[in-house]
Amino acid sequence: MTEYYVCPGCALLCDDIEVEIEDGKVTKVNSACRKGVARMKGCSDPMECTVDDEKTDVDAAITKAADILREAKDPLIFGHGNSSSQAQQLSIDIAKRTGAYLDDTSSFCQGPIIEAILQDKLKTCTLDDIRHKADVIVFWGADPSNSHPRHLSRYSYFPRGNERQRGWEEDRTAIAIDIRKSDTAEICGQSNFYRIPMAADAEFMEALVSALSGKVPKTSFDFDKKKILQLANVLKKAKFGVICVGLGLVYSLDELEPLFILMDKLNEVSSFHLLPMVGQYNMRGFNQNLFDKTGYINRVKFDGEDNSVKHGADFSVIESLRNRSVDAALIIGSDPLSSLPLSVARYLAEIPLITIDPCRNLTATKSTVTIPCALSGVEAGGTAMRMDGVEVELKKVIDTDNLTDEEILRRIKEAI
Numbered sequence: 001m002t003e004y005y006v007c008p009g010c011a012l013l014c015d016d017i018e019v020e021i022e023d024g025k026v027t028k029v030n031s032a033c034r035k036g037v038a039r040m041k042g043c044s045d046p047m048e049c050t051v052d053d054e055k056t057d058v059d060a061a062i063t064k065a066a067d068i069l070r071e072a073k074d075p076l077i078f079g080h081g082n083s084s085s086q087a088q089q090l091s092i093d094i095a096k097r098t099g100a101y102l103d104d105t106s107s108f109c110q111g112p113i114i115e116a117i118l119q120d121k122l123k124t125c126t127l128d129d130i131r132h133k134a135d136v137i138v139f140w141g142a143d144p145s146n147s148h149p150r151h152l153s154r155y156s157y158f159p160r161g162n163e164r165q166r167g168w169e170e171d172r173t174a175i176a177i178d179i180r181k182s183d184t185a186e187i188c189g190q191s192n193f194y195r196i197p198m199a200a201d202a203e204f205m206e207a208l209v210s211a212l213s214g215k216v217p218k219t220s221f222d223f224d225k226k227k228i229l230q231l232a233n234v235l236k237k238a239k240f241g242v243i244c245v246g247l248g249l250v251y252s253l254d255e256l257e258p259l260f261i262l263m264d265k266l267n268e269v270s271s272f273h274l275l276p277m278v279g280q281y282n283m284r285g286f287n288q289n290l291f292d293k294t295g296y297i298n299r300v301k302f303d304g305e306d307n308s309v310k311h312g313a314d315f316s317v318i319e320s321l322r323n324r325s326v327d328a329a330l331i332i333g334s335d336p337l338s339s340l341p342l343s344v345a346r347y348l349a350e351i352p353l354i355t356i357d358p359c360r361n362l363t364a365t366k367s368t369v370t371i372p373c374a375l376s377g378v379e380a381g382g383t384a385m386r387m388d389g390v391e392v393e394l395k396k397v398i399d400t401d402n403l404t405d406e407e408i409l410r411r412i413k414e415a416i
Contacts (some may be wrong), residue, residue: 006394008082009036010148010375011278011387012127012155019397026398033149040378042398043359048371058371058403063367065330065354072328072352074301075100078317079334081280083405084394090409091332092293097416099304101326103317104286105109105279105334105352107298112256113276114287115244115297117389121414122263125242125273126388132161136238138175140200141248143182151277152187156244163240166201173234177204178248187395194231197221201252205262208232212265226368241272263368278387281377285385321347328352335361356408373405380404 005017009032019040029037034266049056051064069075077100080088097100106114117121131138134284137156151159155176162365164171164288177194185193196204200221207217211232217225235241242261253259259274266272278284287297294300294309301315302308313319319335320326321344328351337345338361355366358375379400384392403411 002267004393005040005397006377006384007032007036007040008037008281008375008384009033009258011281011284012148013384013386013392014154015392021398024398030347032114034128035149039375040139042375042378045360047357047360047370048365049366049372050370052368058408061086061369061371062408062411063415065371066412067182067365068328068352068354068368069094069098069330070414070416072163072326073099074237076317076320076326077102077327077332078104078329078336079332080104081106082333082376083179083286084376084380085282085285085289085391086122086382087332087376087382087405088282088289088405089329089341089412090406091330092290093112094409094413094416095300096302096307096329097413100330101315101317101320102290102372103315103320104283105298105339106283107316107384108318109247109315110245110250110276110278110283111287111298113250113274114278114284115258115291116256117274117276118287121260122274123267123272124275124388125240126390127155127275127386128390129240129273130242131155131159131274133163133240134161134242135164136151136173136175136234136241138177138202138235138241138243139181139184139188140243140245141179142244142246143178144244144246144277145187147279148244151244152184153365157187168399175231177201188240189361194227196223197250200256201249204228205258208235209262209265212236212269235266235272237270238270238272241266241270242388243272243274244277245274246277266410267329275388282384284387284390286381286388286390288385290331318344322347326351328354330356331363331367331411332356335363337363337366348374357403358402366414371408373408374400374402376405382406390399 018030160167174188175192183288211217217228261343296311299316301310349366355364355367376395381396
């Protein structure tokens with residue numbers, strides 16, 4: 001009997017993956033996309049256990065990490081998108097105990113969309129709903145052909161769902177709205193591609209709302225009004241529509257109000273749902289875990305004395321580093337020295353830094369303590385949450401000598 005595994009390559013968490021194992025290593029991965037294959041084959045540069053750049057054992061590294069967090073006045077705990085839900089919950093506990101700043105990558109990507117969904121301000125659905133029911137799919141500022149390579153084939157455009165037996169040929173319409181003609185836009189076709197200027201998404205939404213209301217749409221940029229009216233007619237006829245929100249849309253909007261207005265209008269004239277195109281495999285899980293415990297999804301600061309929690313932009317990873325408000329940092333499954341602006345990353349490299357990750361990265365090279373952990377979904381099990389909020393069980397594929405991120409964080413918590 002064939003055994004299937006879940007791929008932690010992205011937030012689709014595809015659960016139909018077959019692997020071949022030789023000498024305790026994954027040598028072949030079937031069904032996964034190129035991102036999934038690379039992830040499941042493991043690190044090309046595994047991390048070593050170190051303290052002050054000297055190799056050591058895991059016990060000494062955990063003791064040093066606990067000392068750093070205990071002695072820090074305002075530590076930062078950041079990452080989490082590539083950690084199991086169990087590890088994330090322990091990270092929240094450590095942040096409470098140490099009075100830490102706590103944040104993740106959603107702070108500067110899909111966070112506003114996920115927060116609005118959790119607050120019931122936006123109507124959403126599952127990937128399975130899309131596969132079985134969706135007849136109109138809008139990729140807005142998103143290019144899943146590259147960011148989530150199996151999205152179109154497994155869930156959105158090409159599958160033959162229970163209510164979409166004739167598939168993409170007759171039962172589905174795919175539309176791309178973007179500033180450039182992406183690979184996904186090529187699949188949608190020229191007639192269903194709407195190229196808009198950079199940062200014009202809110203204005204295009206306003207024009208689309210006008211068209212949906214039976215009015216002549218207006219834009220300050222040169223755009224064929226007839227084509228906007230045609231798009232409005234397609235959206236009106238949708239029986240189950242979905243807008244897949246990419247970073248191109250998120251970064252374009254100063255606030256979500258234009259999106260709220262559009263979604264309200266679409267649900268007056270048809271039935272539309274919204275799905276954030278989350279990247280890291282368990283970013284959505286961290287947002288849910290923190291929301292359940294605090295009512296917030298990111299950007300929080302705990303008070304270690306009375307367990308109160310503060311929330312706001314000043315407590316984000318970027319602002320806390322820019323303001324030099326933190327004096328130590330624990331980084332879990334992330335590489336902020338590679339991804340954050342140089343102006344704030346410089347300060348991160350100056351303070352005591354702890355990195356927990358399966359793979360060596362730039363942040364690890366500047367860390368006081370590095371602790372290699374098992375690769376979740378390959379060398380360790382646990383649970384994670386897909387981009388649509390569905391919880392998925394991860395299964396261990398191969399053994400490793402490394403502790404899981406959950407075990408490491410539990411031992412740090414006990415040692416503090």
